[in-house]
Amino acid sequence: MKPAVLPLHDIYAPITEHLRAVEQLFDEELECDLPFLAQICEHVSKYRGKMLRPALTLLAAQACGRVDREHITIAAVLEMVHLATLVHDDVLDEAETRRRSPTINAMAGNETAVLVGDYLISHAYHLCSSLDSQYASRTVASCTNTVCEGELLQVHERDNWALTQEQYLTIISRKTASLISVACMLGAKYAGADAATINALESYGMDTGVAFQVVDDILDLVGSEQQLGKTLGLDLDKGKVTLPIIHYLEFADHTARQRLRALCANPSDQSRAEIRDLLADSLDCAMNFANQRVQSALACTDRLPESPARNSLRAMAEFIVQRRY
Amino acid sequence: MKPAVLPLHDIYAPITEHLRAVEQLFDEELECDLPFLAQICEHVSKYRGKMLRPALTLLAAQACGRVDREHITIAAVLEMVHLATLVHDDVLDEAETRRRSPTINAMAGNETAVLVGDYLISHAYHLCSSLDSQYASRTVASCTNTVCEGELLQVHERDNWALTQEQYLTIISRKTASLISVACMLGAKYAGADAATINALESYGMDTGVAFQVVDDILDLVGSEQQLGKTLGLDLDKGKVTLPIIHYLEFADHTARQRLRALCANPSDQSRAEIRDLLADSLDCAMNFANQRVQSALACTDRLPESPARNSLRAMAEFIVQRRY
Numbered sequence: 001m002k003p004a005v006l007p008l009h010d011i012y013a014p015i016t017e018h019l020r021a022v023e024q025l026f027d028e029e030l031e032c033d034l035p036f037l038a039q040i041c042e043h044v045s046k047y048r049g050k051m052l053r054p055a056l057t058l059l060a061a062q063a064c065g066r067v068d069r070e071h072i073t074i075a076a077v078l079e080m081v082h083l084a085t086l087v088h089d090d091v092l093d094e095a096e097t098r099r100r101s102p103t104i105n106a107m108a109g110n111e112t113a114v115l116v117g118d119y120l121i122s123h124a125y126h127l128c129s130s131l132d133s134q135y136a137s138r139t140v141a142s143c144t145n146t147v148c149e150g151e152l153l154q155v156h157e158r159d160n161w162a163l164t165q166e167q168y169l170t171i172i173s174r175k176t177a178s179l180i181s182v183a184c185m186l187g188a189k190y191a192g193a194d195a196a197t198i199n200a201l202e203s204y205g206m207d208t209g210v211a212f213q214v215v216d217d218i219l220d221l222v223g224s225e226q227q228l229g230k231t232l233g234l235d236l237d238k239g240k241v242t243l244p245i246i247h248y249l250e251f252a253d254h255t256a257r258q259r260l261r262a263l264c265a266n267p268s269d270q271s272r273a274e275i276r277d278l279l280a281d282s283l284d285c286a287m288n289f290a291n292q293r294v295q296s297a298l299a300c301t302d303r304l305p306e307s308p309a310r311n312s313l314r315a316m317a318e319f320i321v322q323r324r325y
Numbered sequence: 326m327k328p329a330v331l332p333l334h335d336i337y338a339p340i341t342e343h344l345r346a347v348e349q350l351f352d353e354e355l356e357c358d359l360p361f362l363a364q365i366c367e368h369v370s371k372y373r374g375k376m377l378r379p380a381l382t383l384l385a386a387q388a389c390g391r392v393d394r395e396h397i398t399i400a401a402v403l404e405m406v407h408l409a410t411l412v413h414d415d416v417l418d419e420a421e422t423r424r425r426s427p428t429i430n431a432m433a434g435n436e437t438a439v440l441v442g443d444y445l446i447s448h449a450y451h452l453c454s455s456l457d458s459q460y461a462s463r464t465v466a467s468c469t470n471t472v473c474e475g476e477l478l479q480v481h482e483r484d485n486w487a488l489t490q491e492q493y494l495t496i497i498s499r500k501t502a503s504l505i506s507v508a509c510m511l512g513a514k515y516a517g518a519d520a521a522t523i524n525a526l527e528s529y530g531m532d533t534g535v536a537f538q539v540v541d542d543i544l545d546l547v548g549s550e551q552q553l554g555k556t557l558g559l560d561l562d563k564g565k566v567t568l569p570i571i572h573y574l575e576f577a578d579h580t581a582r583q584r585l586r587a588l589c590a591n592p593s594d595q596s597r598a599e600i601r602d603l604l605a606d607s608l609d610c611a612m613n614f615a616n617q618r619v620q621s622a623l624a625c626t627d628r629l630p631e632s633p634a635r636n637s638l639r640a641m642a643e644f645i646v647q648r649r650y
Contacts (some may be wrong), residue, residue, distance in 0.1 A: 026642055034474060036481050088443065111417040111480045118413065119473035121443065125450045126466035129459045137462055141451035151360060155436045156361050157465045305494035 150174025177209025475499025502534025
């Protein structure tokens with residue numbers, strides 16, 4: 001039997017105050033003298049949702065002994081970078097809803113959305129360069145390079161129904177896990193942790209990030225739009241081949257492939273139910289893969305001293321594979 | 326009679342070697358392990374063209390006494406930021422040609438183009454964060470915020486045929502002149518110039534940048550696609566109201582407005598010739614405005630000691646209003 005999952009509210013308990021400081025800094029950084037733009041930035045704030053990356057920076061810091069002002073800055077920077085990628089993703093995916101709100105592209109057009117994404121990125125670097133050392137700026141910029149590479153690779157491999165699991169892992173490690181890994185790593189680094197602990201938290205983040213994206217891809221196929229609050233079933237429609245599909249295609253004949261294509265081209269509650277049936281074994285297989293990564297992430301936390309923050313890092317990894325949103 | 330204009334080759338003579346170092350650093354920074362992406366980055370390098378911003382950083386530095394390794398880095402960073410905005414502009418404008426080459430969006434689609442722009446920006450910050458101090462990173466990020474604001478304002482004011490000259494100047498100061506101004510300012514700052522000289526070069530850049538964009542907007546209406554090597558006549562087609570249009574609309578009746586709209590909606594060599602006739606006085610008026618700004622830029626160079634670099638800064642300002650490309 002799977003352990004009961006703490007809701008995020010409880011997981012975040014050791015860092016609630018700090019998360020509020022992150023939100024405040026985020027809003028301050030995006031203050032702007034142009035009223036129409038101030039309004040858009042306020043709308044963007046609604047996308048913050050889970051605050052996964054800031055929470056990981058703060059929990060990693062706390063688990064290593066202390067949360068400093070620098071962690072608040074880094075956490076806000078990472079959330080800003082993340083939101084920038086979401087805003088651009090929504091343009092690329094032609095998505096209409098994000099966290100139950102209209103996307104920027106749906107609300108103000110693709111041009112504004114592209115520029116708002118750029119604006120978030122430059123604000124992220126502006127904020128990051130307020131730190132004393134260049135280390136975080138350098139690390140975040142290097143990571144953002146990697147994120148872009150992952151996204152570009154994904155576009156490049158679009159409609160490649162021969163995509164291997166290895167290629168898929170290269171894509172999601174770069175586009176998703178790298179930023180989550182850096183969030184954890186910088187939390188430890190700026191708390192003054194030793195090299196081995198920093199590495200352990202970097203690995204924890206990489207494992208957690210890969211598991212997170214695998215589950216995200218599963219939810220895109222079988223989740224509920226209502227629960228997730230965003231447009232679903234877009235991945236295959238946009239030619240994105242994800243882990244359950246890779247497993248399924250390994251054994252599918254021509255007819256089965258055609259059936260899958262047809263179902264994915266017209267996403268609806270009914271087609272999603274049929275996809276769920278068709279892919280049942282492959283979805284289990286993908287979920288097992290995610291679970292293994294979570295086990296690996298949990299092992300990385302072993303070298304941390306016992307603390308509420310360490311418990312939260314462990315609960316967070318488990319939350320990722322059990323979430324429905 | 327106007328003075329003869331030096332071609333850029335001569336203007337750049339005092340810094341030719343340094344510009345080569347900038348190009349080399351630019352290419353090194355964009356090296357990448359993904360072959361398809363390395364190919365795109367190579368293509369992006371072709372857009373470098375005039376290298377106006379790097380040249381200004383280097384000339385400002387030289388005019389203030391010395392060009393250091395830091396200037397090479399800053400110059401490469403600014404060109405990378407500039408190219409990122411070009412790549413995203415081409416997506417927003419649906420442009421097909423840039424410097425006689427296909428745009429990234431024409432070649433590889435909008436999604437890849439958006440991501441390549443992001444990739445260039447994150448590489449710019451990655452490179453900038455290799456400097457010892459955060460000052461350049463902080464300044465460049467702040468300036469990029471301003472550039473985004475200018476571009477967002479431009480989109481927001483689209484199709485506003487009541488746009489005033491003041492609003493137009495706010496847009497172009499932010500979207501274009503700010504980066505050119507920072508290029509000059511950082512050149513002086515990192516050469517160890519005194520505060521008054523740094524301010525003078527910042528103002529030189531602001532004036533030069535405004536003049537540059539006014540001329541760019543004039544060329545979009547009456548330039549030759551062949552000479553400029555890019556798709557033209559897009560501004561009004563996309564609802565961008567520029568200085569000659571603002572002047573023209575001040576005195577145009579309903580029929581004249583309709584005539585202008587029709588001509589701009591179907592850009593061709595013939596319609597461009599007609600636009601030139603229709604706007605003749607307004608184009609002169611806009612060009613006078615640019616010329617005044619160039620005079621103001623020239624005055625800013627007065628406090629610099631005489632040197633080949635100072636002569637080049639003066640020639641550059643003059644080049645900007647006399648260029649045909």
